[in-house]
Ligand SMILES: [Ca+2]
């Protein structure tokens with residue numbers, strides 16, 4: 001098999017890619033930490049991203065940007081439906 005850059009890139013993608021079941025489990029685990037167990041507060045989102053998807057914060061966007069992008073209805077929390085935007089980013 002030809003190794004090299006292509007293989008390394010695939011490995012990075014695999015490391016962040018999760019199944020829908022895993023992502024739901026992750027959402028529920030962090031959403032349950034405080035307040036509404038079905039909603040992620042900004043603090044909960046921060047913990048989730050830092051622990052599970054730290055590479056998302058390596059680009060130009062900050063956690064504030066990410067939170068604003070996800071919280072479509074602007075209620076200050078991210079529902080599982082709103083979380084799907086992040087799921088799409090991760091699985092790209
Ligand atoms: Ca919560």
Ligand SMILES: [Ca+2]
Nearest residue numbers: 071075077078
């Ligand atoms: Ca919201």
